Amino acid sequence: MAEPTHIPVLVNEVLRYLVERPEQQVASSRGAGSDAPTQHTGRLPEEQLLIDGTVGQGGHAEQLLAALPGCRLLGFDRDPVNLSIAKKRLERFSDGATLVHDSYANASHHAYVHGFTQVDGVLLDLGFSSAHVDEPERGFSFMQEGPLDMRYDRDGEVTAETIINSWNVDDLAHIFRVYGEEPAAQVIAKAIYAARKTERITTTLQLAELVASVIRRRGKIHPATRVFQALRIAVNDELGELERALPVFVELLRPGGRLAIISFHSLEDRMIKRFILSQEGNTLQSLTKHVITPSEEEIRSNPRSRSAKLRVAERL
Ligand SMILES: C[S@@+](CC[C@H](N)C(=O)[O-])C[C@H]1O[C@@H](n2cnc3c(N)ncnc32)[C@H](O)[C@@H]1O
Numbered sequence: 001m002a003e004p005t006h007i008p009v010l011v012n013e014v015l016r017y018l019v020e021r022p023e024q025q026v027a028s029s030r031g032a033g034s035d036a037p038t039q040h041t042g043r044l045p046e047e048q049l050l051i052d053g054t055v056g057q058g059g060h061a062e063q064l065l066a067a068l069p070g071c072r073l074l075g076f077d078r079d080p081v082n083l084s085i086a087k088k089r090l091e092r093f094s095d096g097a098t099l100v101h102d103s104y105a106n107a108s109h110h111a112y113v114h115g116f117t118q119v120d121g122v123l124l125d126l127g128f129s130s131a132h133v134d135e136p137e138r139g140f141s142f143m144q145e146g147p148l149d150m151r152y153d154r155d156g157e158v159t160a161e162t163i164i165n166s167w168n169v170d171d172l173a174h175i176f177r178v179y180g181e182e183p184a185a186q187v188i189a190k191a192i193y194a195a196r197k198t199e200r201i202t203t204t205l206q207l208a209e210l211v212a213s214v215i216r217r218r219g220k221i222h223p224a225t226r227v228f229q230a231l232r233i234a235v236n237d238e239l240g241e242l243e244r245a246l247p248v249f250v251e252l253l254r255p256g257g258r259l260a261i262i263s264f265h266s267l268e269d270r271m272i273k274r275f276i277l278s279q280e281g282n283t284l285q286s287l288t289k290h291v292i293t294p295s296e297e298e299i300r301s302n303p304r305s306r307s308a309k310l311r312v313a314e315r316l
Helices: 011-020 059-067 080-096 104-114 130-134 160-166 169-178 185-198 204-214 225-235 238-252 266-279 296-301 303-307
Strands: 049-052 072-077 097-101 119-125 253-263 284-286 309-315
Touching: 011 059, 011 119, 011 253, 011 309, 049 059, 049 104, 059 072, 059 080, 059 119, 072 080, 072 104, 080 097, 080 130, 104 238, 119 238, 160 169, 160 185, 160 225, 169 185, 169 225, 185 204, 204 225, 225 238, 238 253, 238 266, 253 266, 266 284, 266 309, 296 303
Parallel strands: 049 072, 049 119, 072 097, 119 253
Antiparallel strands: 253 309, 284 309
């Protein structure tokens, strides 16, 4: 059985918002019969219900369950390999964790089945885990040779290879521009289209070298960085899943329950920020007027955390 390799980010901040809760709670507590919201601050009782939509290798989940021994947690992941690592890691909490192999976008169904409606907190820690880039055969890394895969769930139908070899130039350019924020999107898309006429593009290094041959390196960043990001987002429909899930999680939170989301690129962060703004004063109150980022110390010890952004909102 593989051991955890992923270091969870912003752990103290997640615990502060979901467990310690020093800020004023704005809504009434669970099951309150009165109309008047009971203002109450501080740590909540321990019999909590939490959802971890991206349980990964269970790093955050372990910390949450350790901090709230009476808590029950429903965890989701699309990647069965990560999920099996989380399962082993969370074993010691006996009945505390229920893990489901599915997208968090389907949380509603599972939440009803397992009695996780009216939850106290939802955590999302978006994107890929270290295991994905560290294992060349998953196809996420442009530094190591591997198949052009990039699926979190290997049962998924679309791989990066499918997209690269079958989408037309405009569709490829669109994802490179929108999901990768790649200025040379059209040039790269045309180069891929031309190259695949002579030979199918099947590996990570084949694609990375092709991209590097048509655009110049910008500083320290590898020329294929944005193209690989775009492909990963497209293969896993990451923005679509997030957009569908945000209202679902609001529905599943009890009044006073909190939604905490860690994202790693501006497209996701923008979507989260806009969603919270659109619900402000209606179903949600933002608790992070300014986005929360890791300390310099955390970035030094875990460089992958450098682009992490945390936003938290409370259900009204
Ligand atoms: C950054 S990692 C989470 C790490 C986790 N918090 C930990 O501490 O180990 C993100 C995880 O989300 C999973 N994932 C990505 N999209 C998902 C989705 N739509 N539904 C469920 N899991 C997803 C990935 O497979 C990956 O394991």
